[in-house]
Amino acid sequence: MEHSSLAGRIFRGIALTLILIFFMFPIVWIFMMSFQNNDQILRIPPRILFEPTLANYEALISGQLRTAAGSLQMPFMRNLFNSVVLSSAAVLLALLLGVPAAYAFARFKFRLGETIAFTLLSFRFAPPLLVLLPLSLYYQELGLSDTYFGIVWVYQLIALPLILWIVRGYFEDISPDIEHAYRLAGHSWREAFTRIAVPLAGPGIAAAGLLSFIFCWNNFVFALILASADKQPVTVGALAFVTASGIQYGQIAAAIVLSVTPTLLLALYAQRYLVEGLSLGAVKG
Amino acid sequence: MARLEISSVSKAFGATRPADGLSLAVEPGEIVAVFGPSGSGKTVLLRMIAGMFEPDSGDITVGGRSIVGAPPERRGIGMAFQNFALFPHMTARDNIASGLRASGSDVANRVAAISKLLKIEHVLGHAPRELSNGQKQRTALARALIGNPDVLLLDDPLRNVDAKLRYEMRLELPNLLRRGTAAVLYVTQDYREAMAIADRIAVLIDGRLVQVATPADIYAQPASVAIARLFGDPTINLAEVSPVAEHGMLTTDVAGARMRLGAADGLAFPGACWLGVRPEDLVVSSASADDAIPARILAITPMHEKAVLLLRLADGTEWLAALPPDAPQGVADDSVFVRFAPDAAMLFDRATGLRIGQTHRLKAA
Numbered sequence: 001m002e003h004s005s006l007a008g009r010i011f012r013g014i015a016l017t018l019i020l021i022f023f024m025f026p027i028v029w030i031f032m033m034s035f036q037n038n039d040q041i042l043r044i045p046p047r048i049l050f051e052p053t054l055a056n057y058e059a060l061i062s063g064q065l066r067t068a069a070g071s072l073q074m075p076f077m078r079n080l081f082n083s084v085v086l087s088s089a090a091v092l093l094a095l096l097l098g099v100p101a102a103y104a105f106a107r108f109k110f111r112l113g114e115t116i117a118f119t120l121l122s123f124r125f126a127p128p129l130l131v132l133l134p135l136s137l138y139y140q141e142l143g144l145s146d147t148y149f150g151i152v153w154v155y156q157l158i159a160l161p162l163i164l165w166i167v168r169g170y171f172e173d174i175s176p177d178i179e180h181a182y183r184l185a186g187h188s189w190r191e192a193f194t195r196i197a198v199p200l201a202g203p204g205i206a207a208a209g210l211l212s213f214i215f216c217w218n219n220f221v222f223a224l225i226l227a228s229a230d231k232q233p234v235t236v237g238a239l240a241f242v243t244a245s246g247i248q249y250g251q252i253a254a255a256i257v258l259s260v261t262p263t264l265l266l267a268l269y270a271q272r273y274l275v276e277g278l279s280l281g282a283v284k285g
Numbered sequence: 286m287a288r289l290e291i292s293s294v295s296k297a298f299g300a301t302r303p304a305d306g307l308s309l310a311v312e313p314g315e316i317v318a319v320f321g322p323s324g325s326g327k328t329v330l331l332r333m334i335a336g337m338f339e340p341d342s343g344d345i346t347v348g349g350r351s352i353v354g355a356p357p358e359r360r361g362i363g364m365a366f367q368n369f370a371l372f373p374h375m376t377a378r379d380n381i382a383s384g385l386r387a388s389g390s391d392v393a394n395r396v397a398a399i400s401k402l403l404k405i406e407h408v409l410g411h412a413p414r415e416l417s418n419g420q421k422q423r424t425a426l427a428r429a430l431i432g433n434p435d436v437l438l439l440d441d442p443l444r445n446v447d448a449k450l451r452y453e454m455r456l457e458l459p460n461l462l463r464r465g466t467a468a469v470l471y472v473t474q475d476y477r478e479a480m481a482i483a484d485r486i487a488v489l490i491d492g493r494l495v496q497v498a499t500p501a502d503i504y505a506q507p508a509s510v511a512i513a514r515l516f517g518d519p520t521i522n523l524a525e526v527s528p529v530a531e532h533g534m535l536t537t538d539v540a541g542a543r544m545r546l547g548a549a550d551g552l553a554f555p556g557a558c559w560l561g562v563r564p565e566d567l568v569v570s571s572a573s574a575d576d577a578i579p580a581r582i583l584a585i586t587p588m589h590e591k592a593v594l595l596l597r598l599a600d601g602t603e604w605l606a607a608l609p610p611d612a613p614q615g616v617a618d619d620s621v622f623v624r625f626a627p628d629a630a631m632l633f634d635r636a637t638g639l640r641i642g643q644t645h646r647l648k649a650a
Binding site: 175176177178180181182183184185186187188189196199200 | 364374425
């Protein structure tokens with residue numbers, strides 16, 4: 001913006017810095033905590049400069065949680081692995097089911113269509129604990145409790161409505177004429193879907209996939225009730241940090257850093273697909 | 286080489302009937318313009334042929350084979366859309382090539398040939414958003430033409446391009462479209478475009494084809510007063526009249542003047558009619574005569590190739606006259622007299638709107 005005054009530029013710079021500090025401070029602080037031991041963390045006043053230690057990460061990766069009262073088994077890496085497997089599988093399944101469903105809701109009018117779409121959205125209204133009691137009984141009966149598949153399935157309650165409703169809007173924004181034109185050019189319905197509709201809704205699919213991944217990753221109650229130790233994700237596994245002999249802040253911070261990393265990497269990767277405006281200029285606006 | 290034949294096709298959406306028993310045949314190599322006011326069902330007709338929805342009844346055949354129920358990709362149809370409908374994530378080249386199923390050097394050659402014809406070779410590498418509206422429409426046309434389809438559907442393709450380009454394309458399109466042997470249906474809301482491009486014009490009003498004829502015939506012999514009003518700029522002048530036959534000649538009173546309307550053709554008394562006279566058929570002079578309608582000039586609009594006069598006849602009716610550009614100087618006075626040749630008059634039944642008699646006007650043909 002070349003026509004802004006010097007004062008305006010300075011003010012903008014200050015405002016941006018303040019916002020950045022406000023949002024980045026907790027993350028930076030946690031990142032720093034993860035390299036400190038409990039004594040350093042709890043020191044008053046806190047210090048910016050400290051001697052970094054990798055002990056927290058070592059403890060997490062080896063699974064030996066050292067506390068004042070002795071050593072404790074803590075399968076953190078297993079939990080992290082579970083989180084990655086459960087969230088990725090849940091989002092992949094939700095994309096496979098949700099994107100074609102979103103297309104159907106966007107393009108075709110059918111009996112009870114709106115009702116079905118709304119029912120799917122209403123899954124997000126229900127308090128999870130209310131759903132869980134009957135669900136855990138069903139799961140025990142069906143032998144689905146404490147299985148990866150069972151948790152991935154119940155995660156569809158989180159991911160599917162989100163993907164369905166976000167992607168549907170993106171499909172609705174694509175002029176049907178673009179797909180008609182592709183079909184008249186000699187391509188089947190499936191080709192028009194995969195080569196025209198899906199690429200053009202790409203930003204929406206990326207955004208919906210990322211959001212539902214984050215929601216699945218951060219889910220706590222479903223896995224708490226339906227999975228036992230070796231299937232639990234980090235959110236549930238983190239309970240182990242609260243021990244009888246105190247709270248291991250350094251290890252919690254290291255665990256947060258490790259568990260945020262996959263989502264952060266995914267977000268950075270998905271960012272380039274989130275670019276809007278690809279469909280601009282396709283049809284006369 | 287395939288003939289497109291539409292037989293008694295009907296389609297209803299709830300209470301509206303955008304197609305009500307449409308029948309039309311388009312020969313290979315022929316361009317038929319489907320012309321009508323907006324909402325008359327033009328686009329619905331094209332979309333039924335393209336397979337975007339199916340007719341409720343009736344049949345559509347291409348080369349004698351019914352295409353009703355066939356998926357769009359198997360109908361052998363090329364289509365250009367009013368909104369271009371280019372694929373935004375592909376270059377102009379890929380957009381055009383998408384019309385060909387084959388791959389390899391043959392595709393490159395054909396894309397090169399068609400884009401040369403449409404003068405878009407220099408923008409083949411561009412994405413649609415980088416093209417001007419004119420280039421977008423040319424790309425869309427190239428995509429429709431490249432597969433040499435049996436049937437070519439053009440849905441108001443010049444609607445969204447600027448006036449200069451529209452004029453150029455009006456000159457270019459007939460040659461482009463006649464290159465192949467496609468049966469062409471060209472939808473437009475602009476009667477001038479229809480007259481410039483088409484071999485025949487099918488006039489569609491409220492889901493019915495009210496007249497299918499050559500452009501000259503439609504202009505000179507419109508089947509109804511509604512059609513007469515759609516063709517011509519300025520629009521046709523109308524007056525309510527009740528003509529009578531006198532010595533084998535129909536005459537009527539128009540704003541106090543006795544006007545002759547041509548041979549009675551056995552019609553003793555056609556009843557309550559609309560009299561229609563094209564603005565360019567009016568003669569305006571300052572000299573009085575028995576068969577001249579007294580009028581006042583309210584306004585003169587110079588339009589370079591002609592001058593349009595807004596006239597108020599003695600009975601208050603307002604008519605328009607189109608004169609050669611320098612003619613208004615000849616009528617200095619406000620008060621003038623308006624005449625027209627008997628064979629320039631058209632009579633329409635006021636109850637049905639249909640044209641009466643066969644007053645041939647060879648002048649316009």
